[in-house]
Every structure is written in structure tokens, then in C-alpha cells.
Amino acid sequence: MGKYNWENLKGKLQKGVGEKQTNDYDDPREWKLQRDEQDNGTAVIRLLPGKGGDTPSVVRNYEHSIRIFNKSTNKYRWYIESSPASIKEDCPVSSIYYELGDIGTDEAKKMQETFSRSVKFISNILVVNDPANPENNGKIFYWKYGVKLFEKFQQALEPTESQRKVGKKPIELFDPEDGADITLDIKRSGKFLNYDDTTIEAPSQAFDTEEAMDEAVLERAYDLTEFISQDNFKPYAELKKKIAWVLEKSPQEQYLISNGSEIISEPYVSKKDGQRASTASSKASEDDAAPSMGGGYTPKTKKEPVVDQSVEDAVDEVVTEVKAEPAKAKAAPKKAPVKKADDDEDILAMLDEL
Numbered sequence: 001m002g003k004y005n006w007e008n009l010k011g012k013l014q015k016g017v018g019e020k021q022t023n024d025y026d027d028p029r030e031w032k033l034q035r036d037e038q039d040n041g042t043a044v045i046r047l048l049p050g051k052g053g054d055t056p057s058v059v060r061n062y063e064h065s066i067r068i069f070n071k072s073t074n075k076y077r078w079y080i081e082s083s084p085a086s087i088k089e090d091c092p093v094s095s096i097y098y099e100l101g102d103i104g105t106d107e108a109k110k111m112q113e114t115f116s117r118s119v120k121f122i123s124n125i126l127v128v129n130d131p132a133n134p135e136n137n138g139k140i141f142y143w144k145y146g147v148k149l150f151e152k153f154q155q156a157l158e159p160t161e162s163q164r165k166v167g168k169k170p171i172e173l174f175d176p177e178d179g180a181d182i183t184l185d186i187k188r189s190g191k192f193l194n195y196d197d198t199t200i201e202a203p204s205q206a207f208d209t210e211e212a213m214d215e216a217v218l219e220r221a222y223d224l225t226e227f228i229s230q231d232n233f234k235p236y237a238e239l240k241k242k243i244a245w246v247l248e249k250s251p252q253e254q255y256l257i258s259n260g261s262e263i264i265s266e267p268y269v270s271k272k273d274g275q276r277a278s279t280a281s282s283k284a285s286e287d288d289a290a291p292s293m294g295g296g297y298t299p300k301t302k303k304e305p306v307v308d309q310s311v312e313d314a315v316d317e318v319v320t321e322v323k324a325e326p327a328k329a330k331a332a333p334k335k336a337p338v339k340k341a342d343d344d345e346d347i348l349a350m351l352d353e354l
Contacts, residue, residue, distance in 0.1 A: 002172065002175045002176070002177035002178045003053065004049050004053050004172075004174060004175040004176060004177065004217065005172050005175050005178065006157050006158075006170070006172050006173075006174060006175070008053070009049050009050075009053065009057050009174050009175075029141060029142055029222065030141060030142055030143070030144070031045075031125060031127060031130075031136065031141030031142070031143045032143075033184055033186055034130075034132035034133060035186060035193075038188065039186070039187070039188035039193060040186065040187050040188070041132065041184075041185075041186045042131065042183065042184060042185050042186070043127070043128075043129060043130045043131065043132070043183075043184050044127075044128040044129040044130075044181050044182065044183050044184070045125045045126065045127055045128060045143070045181070045182050045184060046125060046126040046128055046176070046179055046180075046181060046182065046206045047123055047124070047125055047153070047173045047174050047179065047182065048123070048124040048125060048126055048140065048174060048176060048206075048216065048217060048221055049124065049174050049175075049176075049217055049221065050124065050221065050222075050223060050224050050225075051124075051217070051218070051221040051222055051223040051224075052217065052218055052221075052223070053217050053218075055223050055224060055225055056224045056225060056228070057123055057124070057174050057224070058121055058122070058123050058150075058224075059121070059122050059224045059227050059228055060086060060119060060120070060121050060122075061082050061083075061086045061119070061120050061121075061122065061144075061227070062082065062083040062085050062086045062091075062117045062118070062119055062120075063080075063081070063082055063083065063117060063118050063119075063120060064079060064080070064081055064082075064083055064091075064093045064115070064116075064117050065078075065079070065080050065118070066078065066079040066080075066093070066114060066115065066243070066246060067079075068114075068246050068247060068250050068252065069250075070248065070249070070250070071249070072249065077245065077246040077248075078246070079093070079242055079243055079246045081093075081234060081239060081242070082232075082233055083117055083233075084233045084234075084236065084239070085117075086233070087228065087230055087233060089230070089233065089236070090236050091236070091239065092236060092239050092240040092243050092263060093115050093117070093239070093243055094115075094117070095263050096115045096243070096256065096261075096263050097112055097115040097116065097117075099256070099261055099263060100112045100115065100256075103259050107255070108255075108259070111252060111255060114252060118146070119146070119147055120144045120145065120146060121144070121145055121146070121147075121149075121150050122142055122143065122144050122145075122224060122227060123142065123143060123145070123174075123224075124140060124141075124142055124143075124221045124222055124224070125140065125141055125142070125143045126138070126139075126140055126176075126206055126216065127139055127140075127141065128181055128206075140216060140220045140221055140222075142222050142224070146195075148194065148195060148196075149195050149198065152195075152198065152200070153173055153200075156170070156171045156173055156180075156200050157170055157171065157172070157173055157174075158170060171200060171203055172203070173200070176205070176206040176207055176213045176216065176217065177205055177206075177213065178203055179203065179204075179206060180200050180201050180202060180203045180204060181200075181201040181204065182198065182199075182200055182201070183198065183199045183200075183201060184198050185197035185198050185199070186198075240263070
């Protein structure tokens with residue numbers, strides 16, 4: 001058994017970890033599967049351990065992607081941020097989501113979709129064959145992927161007892177010696193993109209020599225702990241100002257205020273038990289047992305609507321609080337619009353052109 005086998009690697013993983021939020025929307029370290037005009041794409045990759053083999057091989061991140069049309073500017077305003085809930089910190093958008101759940105009307109439930117979140121996992125990969133970008137072959141990147149692929153990889157790493165009884169053996173996907181090539185195959189199915197046809201090939205070696213393997217893991221792989229640091233998530237107050245700017249004078253803002261919302265001006269207090277909904281949702285995450293793959297994700301009893309925002313078909317399942325009638329509160333005074341930073345101007349201009 002290789003020194004990068006799963007039993008050794010999974011002991012280095014952490015519960016409830018999150019990934020870095022970056023303003024660089026074209027990070028050269030990140031690999032993405034390129035799709036054609038029909039949204040089809042294929043490539044062959046290998047999963048690798050975290051740098052050195054003693055750092056996390058998987059981290060997790062919740063992401064919010066919100067687009068609201070602003071009539072005063074005749075343009076869309078965007079909120080694209082990693083949620084501090086990834087590292088069990090309060091998130092204003094998560095608070096809005098749970099506040100709408102407290103309201104509980106059909107309109108509120110429909111509006112929740114605007115504030116839903118997706119979940120992404122991140123790992124090191126070796127690109128074996130990237131037909132659309134052959135210059136990537138042989139290089140190491142970090143790669144974001146969704147829940148369905150995460151579950152497929154977890155099943156390969158740790159087959160169930162019944163699967164083992166019929167001869168299915170674990171595949172050490174993160175081991176460069178005993179792992180396997182993964183043939184990614186993405187297709188559009190209705191409004192969603194999926195990797196249902198992705199296959200895990202027979203175990204094989206990723207490198208010709210042990211020296212090449214160690215050089216890749218020890219020197220070229222990325223230390224994913226950089227994506228876990230609290231410093232990589234924007235402060236609650238900054239995120240709250242941004243979502244307030246995005247929602248300014250929108251139907252969503254008016255609906256929230258008319259139903260007693262205080263999230264735009266001050267932290268949300270749950271109408272049910274006096275606790276912040278985001279704190280309650282964090283506690284729900286803490287109570288869930290982390291999967292053995294280390295991403296901290298466990299399917300829960302209620303499904304939160306997911307925005308299809310990338311190549312992965314990410315389905316993030318969350319625990320929703322018991323609905324309670326909201327107490328009417330005095331509408332919070334409206335604040336002046338928050339001025340966009342220069343980098344936000346550039347990003348928004350780019351997105352508006354799409």
C-alpha cells in the first residue's frame with residue numbers, strides 16, 4: 001500500500017472546512033473543464049493529496065450567487081461571495097434565507113431561491129488529458145467540483161459493506177501509486193449540467209518514478225489550508241453592506257421590510273427562539289457527522305434550492321428551521337447606497353456584458 005493511501009490521508013482532513021474567497025475570477029492555479037457550444041466537455045484527471053501528503057486533500061465552501069436588476073441604473077447588481085458559514089461564521093445571506101423560511105408564505109418560499117447557496121469541494125488534481133487545452137497536460141491545479149462528484153469519489157474510496165461482499169474493492173483515488181484516472185464527462189440535461197457519465201478507470205500509477213511522484217506532491221501540489229483561513233472570508237459587516245446595496249429598492253427588499261425584516265440594518269434575530277438563524281444553521285452543521293472523505297458534508301432532511309452557477313451540478317442540502325409566524329417590526333430606515341469598489345465595478349461591468 002502506498003504512503004499516500006486513503007487511511008493516512010483522511011486523518012489529516014478537518015470538519016466543516018471552507019475555501020478561500022478570491023476576487024481573482026481567473027486564477028491561473030484553478031483548472032476548469034472547458035465545454036463546447038452544446039455544453040459538452042471531457043477530460044482525464046487524477047486526484048492528488050494535499051501538499052506534502054499531510055495537509056487536507058479536500059476542503060469545502062458554500063457559495064452565494066445573486067443577481068438583482070436595479071431599475072435606477074438599468075443594470076444588474078451581483079453578489080458573488082463565499083459564505084462565512086463554510087467556517088461556521090455568521091452569514092447575512094444565510095440569515096435572509098432562514099428569515100424567509102420563518103415567514104413561511106408561498107411567496108417567501110419562492111423568494112428563498114434567490115438567496116439559496118451551492119456547495120463546492122476543492123482538491124489538487126493532475127491533468128492527464130485535456131483535449132481542449134493540451135498545454136495543461138501534466139500540470140497540477142486545484143479544482144472545484146460539486147456534491148455528486150464528491151459522492152461518486154467517496155463511494156469509490158469506501159464501498160459499502162454490501163458492495164464489498166460482492167467483490168467491490170476500494171480505490172485509493174488520492175494515491176498517485178494506487179489511484180485511478182477519472183474520465184470527466186459533462187453534458188447538459190435540461191436546465192442543468194451534470195457529470196452522470198463520469199467514470200473511474202482501473203487503478204494505475206500516475207508517475208513513472210517515485211521521485212517524480214514525491215516532487216509533485218511535495219513541491220507542486222497546493223496547500224489547501226490557505227482556503228480554510230478565516231482571513232479568506234469577508235467580514236459580516238462588509239457582506240451585509242454589499243447585499244443591502246444589491247437589494248436596494250428591489251421587490252425582495254420591500255418584501256423583507258414589509259414582513260418585519262431587520263437584516264438590512266442589523267443582525268437578524270430568529271422569530272422562533274431569539275437566536276440568529278445563521279447561528280442555528282451553523283449548529284445544525286456541527287451536529288452532522290463529517291463524511292470520511294473529510295469535506296464535512298452530510299445529506300440533510302430538507303433540500304435548499306440550488307442556483308446552477310457552474311459546470312458542476314451542485315446540490316446543497318440544508319436543515320431548515322421550523323417555521324414560525326414572524327413578529328412585525330418597524331421598517332428599518334433605508335441607508336445610502338454603498339459605493340462599489342473599483343474591482344467590483346470591473347467585475348460587474350464584465351458580467352453585465354454577458
